Amino acid sequence: MDDALRDFVKGLPKAELHLHLEGSLEPELMFALAQRNAVAIPYETVDAVRAAYDFSNLQDFLDIYYAGADVLRDERDFYDLTMAYLKRMAQENVQHVEVFFDPQTHTDRGIAFEAVADGILAALDDGERDFGITSGLILCFLRHLSEEAAFDVLAMADPYLDRILGVGLDSSELGHPPSKFARIFKEAGARGLKRVAHAGEEGPAPYIHEALDILHVDRIDHGNRCLDDPELVARLARSGMTLTLCPLSNLKLCVIDDMAHHPLKSMMESGLHVMVNSDDPAYFGGYLTDNYLAVAQALNLSRDDLAVLAKNSFRGSFLDGTAKARHMAAIDDYVAAYPG
Ligand SMILES: Nc1ncnc2[nH]cnc12
Numbered sequence: 281m282d283d284a285l286r287d288f289v290k291g292l293p294k295a296e297l298h299l300h301l302e303g304s305l306e307p308e309l310m311f312a313l314a315q316r317n318a319v320a321i322p323y324e325t326v327d328a329v330r331a332a333y334d335f336s337n338l339q340d341f342l343d344i345y346y347a348g349a350d351v352l353r354d355e356r357d358f359y360d361l362t363m364a365y366l367k368r369m370a371q372e373n374v375q376h377v378e379v380f381f382d383p384q385t386h387t388d389r390g391i392a393f394e395a396v397a398d399g400i401l402a403a404l405d406d407g408e409r410d411f412g413i414t415s416g417l418i419l420c421f422l423r424h425l426s427e428e429a430a431f432d433v434l435a436m437a438d439p440y441l442d443r444i445l446g447v448g449l450d451s452s453e454l455g456h457p458p459s460k461f462a463r464i465f466k467e468a469g470a471r472g473l474k475r476v477a478h479a480g481e482e483g484p485a486p487y488i489h490e491a492l493d494i495l496h497v498d499r500i501d502h503g504n505r506c507l508d509d510p511e512l513v514a515r516l517a518r519s520g521m522t523l524t525l526c527p528l529s530n531l532k533l534c535v536i537d538d539m540a541h542h543p544l545k546s547m548m549e550s551g552l553h554v555m556v557n558s559d560d561p562a563y564f565g566g567y568l569t570d571n572y573l574a575v576a577q578a579l580n581l582s583r584d585d586l587a588v589l590a591k592n593s594f595r596g597s598f599l600d601g602t603a604k605a606r607h608m609a610a611i612d613d614y615v616a617a618y619p620g
């Protein structure tokens with residue numbers, strides 16, 4: 281590992297816009313929570329948990345990810361989960377995060393929406409106070425469930441809407457196109473929430489068209505498969521739409537067969553506004569810095585390329601223009617002052 285490159289990326293001011301809090305549940309915390317809550321888990325050791333993280337596709341991963349979330353039972357668990365993630369981000373100079381949570385994963389097993397939201401929001405507040413990390417919370421609807429179920433969770437979230445930045449769409453993509461959620465995204469937009477959706481991770485390019493034209497999203501999560509449709513690439517580039525790429529996730533879920541084949545660099549060259557994220561770092565083997573390093577090394581990215589990616593992370597965020605400009609200027613200052 282190139283330590284100089286790691287130091288450069290670690291110190292680079294960054295934002296993360298595609299992170300599932302439930303996907304930051306490290307095996308150590310999973311064991312601790314299993315014990316605290318007297319929940320049985322089907323693993324003897326932390327190493328056995330990690331050994332089980334060998335996936336052939338998105339569904340393989342989701343089955344284990346939803347099972348792992350069963351150790352999360354009360355407000356304190358959600359606080360600890362979120363705080364552990366923010367602590368790591370503080371060590372990597374991550375200054376702003378817009379994080380996903382999947383309330384249905386919890387409410388469907390009898391956990392109160394309030395316990396989930398209160399725990400996460402308290403940690404996000406403490407993360408800003410203790411580490412200066414600003415944040416937003418994005419409520420994701422599980423797309424393998426019905427639109428009616430999504431309306432139910434939006435109703436539960438009603439008292440929290442002033443603390444929720446936006447809605448997202450995640451879980452099993454194939455067979456669950458964005459159009460299935462047209463009405464709930466319209467409702468979310470009417471309530472002033474931002475809209476994002478996973479599209480084109482495993483699903484085809486027409487799912488990205490649907491996310492744009494039917495869900496009216498402000499950002500596309502993943503979006504890799506846009507490359508199958510040159511006109512879509514041109515449209516995304518022209519509109520400055522941010523695509524939240526997740527390199528280590530793509531490798532672990534076999535969206536790509538080798539990091540050297542990751543489309544990030546060609547997407548940059550096509551004028552797409554791409555940025556780097558960790559998706560579910562506890563399951564995919566790396567947090568934000570590791571994801572930058574994985575593409576930097578495999579695709580031979582320059583420091584300037586990495587600075588563009590970091591700037592795109594703020595440009596694509598839902599921060600206001602002044603904050604974006606301040607963060608982007610800090611990146612220029614960092615690069616200019618960096619030795620060598
Ligand atoms: N990469 C991913 N794609 C879809 N749903 C998810 N939920 C957590 N991670 C996900």
Ligand SMILES: [Zn+2]
Pocket residue numbers: 298300450478501559
């Ligand atoms: Zn994701």
